[in-house]
Amino acid sequence: MNPFRKKSKQLTREQLRNRMFLMLGIAALLCIFALVAPFLTPNDPNLPNAAYMNAAPCKEFPLGADRYGRCVLSRIMIGARTSIFAAVALVLATFLVGSLFGILSGYYGGVLDTVIMRIADIFLAFPQMVLAIAVAGVLGGSLLNAMIALGITGWTQYARLARTHTMALKNEPFVLAAKMNGSSGLQIMARHILPNMIGPLTVNAATQIGTNMIGIAGLSFLGLGVVPPKAEWGSMINESRAYLQLAPWSVLFPAVAIIVTVMVFNYLGDAVRDYSDVSEAK
Numbered sequence: 001m002n003p004f005r006k007k008s009k010q011l012t013r014e015q016l017r018n019r020m021f022l023m024l025g026i027a028a029l030l031c032i033f034a035l036v037a038p039f040l041t042p043n044d045p046n047l048p049n050a051a052y053m054n055a056a057p058c059k060e061f062p063l064g065a066d067r068y069g070r071c072v073l074s075r076i077m078i079g080a081r082t083s084i085f086a087a088v089a090l091v092l093a094t095f096l097v098g099s100l101f102g103i104l105s106g107y108y109g110g111v112l113d114t115v116i117m118r119i120a121d122i123f124l125a126f127p128q129m130v131l132a133i134a135v136a137g138v139l140g141g142s143l144l145n146a147m148i149a150l151g152i153t154g155w156t157q158y159a160r161l162a163r164t165h166t167m168a169l170k171n172e173p174f175v176l177a178a179k180m181n182g183s184s185g186l187q188i189m190a191r192h193i194l195p196n197m198i199g200p201l202t203v204n205a206a207t208q209i210g211t212n213m214i215g216i217a218g219l220s221f222l223g224l225g226v227v228p229p230k231a232e233w234g235s236m237i238n239e240s241r242a243y244l245q246l247a248p249w250s251v252l253f254p255a256v257a258i259i260v261t262v263m264v265f266n267y268l269g270d271a272v273r274d275y276s277d278v279s280e281a282k
Contacts, residue, residue, distance in 0.1 A: 016275040023268040030264060031088075034080040043071035045078045046229050054247035064249035066240050072250050076257050079231040082143065084261065087213035090147045090154065095205045098155035102162025103189050107170055117163070120156040128153045132215065136224035143216075143232070146225035150215045154208070161204055165197035203276045207269030210262040217258055233258050 011019070042062065049069030057064045063073040105116040123131070132149040139145035169175060170193065178188050217234030219225035226232035228239060233254040240250035 011274075013275070013278045016271070016278055020268075020271040020275045023264065023271045026264055027268050030080070030261060031084060033077075034084045037077040037080055041071070041074035041077050043074045045071060045074035045231050054243055054250070056247075057249060063253045064247060066236070066250040067243050067247065072236075072253055075231040075236055076233065076254055079233045079236060079254070080257070080261075082226060082230070082232045083213055083217065083234075083258070086143055086147060086216050087209050087265075090151055090212045090216070091205050091208050093147070094151050094154035094208075095158055095201065097151075098158025099162045099194075099201055101155065102159035102164075103166050103193060105159065106163035106166025107185060107189055107193065109167075113163070116159065120159055123153045123156050126153070129215065129218065132219060133222065133224060136219050141224050141227050143220075143226045143230075146216055146219040149219065149224075150212060154212070157204065157208075158201060161200060162197060165200065166193055169193050169196055199276055203269070203273045206272045207266070209269065210265040213258070213262055213265065 043060070047070065049065070052061060052065040052069040054067055055061055055065040055069065061071050061073065063071075063076070066072055066075070101116050101120075105113040128150070131153055132146075135149035135152055136146055139148065166189075170188075175188055175192050178192055183191070216225055217232070217237075220232045220234030221238045223235075223238060226235045228235055236254040237251050240247065240254075244251050
């Protein structure tokens with residue numbers, strides 16, 4: 001058993017709620033920072049300067065400069081918007097698509113259920129990152145193509161979760177009463193089934209933000225995501241990895257930004273999950 005998971009169960013409901021709101025506040029601050037970052041950068045993030053190529057941290061460049069003499073701090077700040085909001089947008093898109101397919105599959109069953117679940121099984125048969133690399137390689141390098149590549153498999157977990165809950169809810173008395181009152185299938189799914197499963201789906205979505213952020217950074221590192229000179233943490237590491245011994249700051253600081261941000265969103269996902277489990281148990 002996970003010792004951290006066991007410890008979380010010993011916390012009171014109020015403590016878990018406070019922890020969830022704390023992590024939600026920190027994540028919100030990161031998102032706000034990403035929004036206002038273009039107005040706070042100390043230097044032009046895309047302006048090369050031959051006089052400061054691979055320059056160490058100094059007054060002009062607090063976190064040093066990369067091989068083109070661009071400010072690492074400014075590029076990290078600008079890259080926050082791309083890295084964070086691309087991951088959030090990907091989670092939102094896969095959440096909506098997967099939940100829709102899962103609800104339809106679980107509610108109507110039959111051939112529709114078989115077709116959707118078999119398609120999901122096909123995508124799940126391949127490791128997500130391997131399939132994403134193959135798709136991104138075919139589509140070409142861009143942020144949108146990287147999101148599409150990751151989203152091709154990302155929707156399946158929401159579909160399976162939504163299907164399971166739908167199959168359990170569609171035979172509940174309140175759903176049967178809605179059918180007797182003349183409600184259509186779409187009305188029942190929108191008004192009765194979806195609101196009763198939104199909690200577990202949201203918990204799953206919260207835990208996937210950090211995972212998608214790493215996926216986007218990984219594809220950018222491989223040259224299949226964000227195209228330079230646009231700033232993104234994974235692409236920044238890729239651009240500077242050949243100069244790791246000469247200018248380690250241009251690799252380490254973007255890596256630290258990825259680690260810290262992913263940790264924040266992972267802790268947020270854990271906090272939401274733990275609070276949801278306690279609320280359901282109560």
